Amino acid sequence: MRLLLLLTLLLITDSCGTSKGVTTENMSKFREENPTFSTQFENNVKDIYLEKEMYGDFIFAVVDENGLAYSFALNREILQGKESSLNNDAPIYIASSTKSFTGTLLKILEEDNVLDLNKSLHEYLPELDFKDSIDTKNITIKNLLNHTHGTFSTPMTWKTAFLGYSGGNKELINDMNTDFLFDPSGRYRYSNVGPIVAGMVAEKVTGKNWKKLMEEHIFSPLNMKNTSAHVSDFDFKDIRPSLTVTKERGIVEKGFYKSDITMHASGGIISTINDMSKWLAANINQDKTLLDDDSWEELHTSTATQDKKYYTYQRSGYSLGWDIAKYKNNKILTRFGGLAGISFHISFMPDKNIGVIAFSNDNRAYLLPHLMANYAYNIINEQPADSILKIEKTSFDKSVKRENDIQYPDDSEVLAANNGNDKIIGTYKNTENWPIIKIYKEGGHYIFNWGVLKGKIFRSDKGGYRSNLGVLSRNFQIKKDSLLTGSLIYKK
Structure with a gap:
């Protein structure tokens, strides 16, 4: 049966193609400048999808200074020539990529003289005092955004990300005051806590919650009409779900596990390829609609040191929401996100004025967005893309095997x-x-x-x-x- 499925899919892959909503003029320009890109890229994605007998969605976009230049969508429906709701306007959860939006929002508020990122947490949120065990006069808002604040709270993190809560910021502050860990070293320690607390600061000084501020200061100015921090703004069935999959059993679990209360400043945005292309283009262009040049410079420059490798990216720093890394000797700013089976990739090379967006929701394929982002960059930058893909795919193959071997209750x-x-x-x-x-x-x-x-x-x-x-x-x-x-x- 599986062999029959694969043969059937191979015979009808000519129906795969670009999603709806592509900017035609810019797409034509990209094709002229990169005549073999679509064939190379799409053939390799299809081969991997079929080889791993994947389920669910893969959607991809290339963005340049003019906006969306290329996009491609793939799932079993598309492969079989059936109608699919997967396109550039399909709602996708961007998870921790939200952090780059929150950093930008706080920078906008600073530019508007609403707050100062170099002022202390104590000045803006004195009720968060950790029972006087931590001197919050030494923690700045910038520390919150670049993960050097040193604080962590398990109940606050679990409630905001997974379980929900009913007492608003007051409950979360009480959780942090009564159940917390602290590292006084000032070293980079990634977590959800800092941006969420920064969102609380923004609410305190403006009287508007983080979700409303995002709409007013980023989504609306960039005309991101299909982007929201509220799950309830979407038809729930339209949001691309998480898939838990094994090779032997197929789809074990399927669902989207977020609600309005668990959409937060570290992982709380649903968007589309079309809208995220506007956001990425704004970063590539340092769009004056949002910020001036100096503010963009800080958003794109390291404010904290890190020395970590994730997949193929050697990370050296963190700005106010972006990881600063190198890939094939090119500076690359990345911000990834995941939830259950969802894997989201957004990145750009500022010196090349090019960026990519990628999404998948088969839990076994969490490295696929990164693998294919690299492949796209290597084609565009005229690297030996196919040979590099072959090398980098070995890590992807191992990750898929590990996920396939996980035993789930039946x-x-x-x-x-x-x-x-x-x-x-x-x-x-x-x-x-x-x-x-x-x-x-x-x-x-x-x-x-x-x-x-x-x-x-x-x-x-x-x-x-x-x-x-x-x-x-x-x-x-x-x-x-x-x-x-x-x-x-x-x-x-």
């Missing part, structure tokens, strides 16, 4: 609903203000509902129970009226 392991198991049903509360857990019966099984996330309950090999909540799996035990998950204790 329906045979579902905890069956019966009178004996009904004792676990109930509402469980935690004294440290973590979101409540509800366990209830649905059909012939049980649901574990933690905050805004929920999933079926399975028997655990280690004893107790397990639930897959889409973005994470959680093991737990229930003893009498107590539910224990990790270090957290809940009472019925």
Whole structure:
């Protein structure tokens, strides 16, 4: 059956092509300057997609100083010549690429004399005092944006990214004040905390929340009409979902695991290829619609040192939202993001006035956007692109194999609903203000509902129970009226 599918797909790949909404004039110019690009690029993407028997979406764009220059979309529907909703206007979640938007927003507010990035957290948000264990007079807003602030809070991070909360910024500040870690070294330590707190500062000084400020200062000026920090602004079924996939079972889980409350300043934007092309072009051009030259310079220049390698990118610094790296001796600014099966890539080479955007949602293919971004750059920069692709693909191959080998529970392991198991049903509360857990019966099984996330309950090999909540799996035990998950204790 699998061989038949592959042969069928190979026979009808001529229906693959460019997505809707491409800027025709700029696309024609790009094709004239890069006559073999589309053939080389598309053939290799199709080959990889078929070789790995991928599911889900891959969508890609090249952007230059004039905007969108090339785009290409691929999934099983397109390969089979069927109508697909995957195109340049399909809503995609950009995850941690949001951080570059937040850094830009705060720089805009500084340019407007609303705040000063070199002033302290204490001055703008004195209620965040970490019970006086940390001198927040020594943490600047810039430290928050470039991950040198040294603070971390598990409950705040989990609530904003996964579980949700009901008490607004006041609840999150209380979480940080009561449950935190601190590194006083001032070294770069990447997390969601800094940009989220910077978003709180922006709200404090303007009286408008981060989501509204993004709309007013970035989305609207750049005419990004299909971009929002609210999930509810989209038809939920149109948002490209996360896919959890294995070679043997195909799609194990499918869903989009974000809601309005978990869209935040470190990972809270849904956009489209067309709109993200406007954003990337604004960065390539240092568009005066948003900022002046000096402000753009700081946004694109390292303000913190790092020495890390991710895939093929040797990172040397971090600006206020972009990783500063090298690829094939070219300076490249990157900002990647992921959630469950979603992998998002956006980058540009400022000295070449060229950038790329790539998205995939098959969890096994999280390196595919980076692999094909490199391939595109190498074609455009007249490097031996095919031989480099062959070398770089080895890491991709290994990552796909690792993901294929992961064992996920199947329906045979579902905890069956019966009178004996009904004792676990109930509402469980935690004294440290973590979101409540509800366990209830649905059909012939049980649901574990933690905050805004929920999933079926399975028997655990280690004893107790397990639930897959889409973005994470959680093991737990229930003893009498107590539910224990990790270090957290809940009472019925």
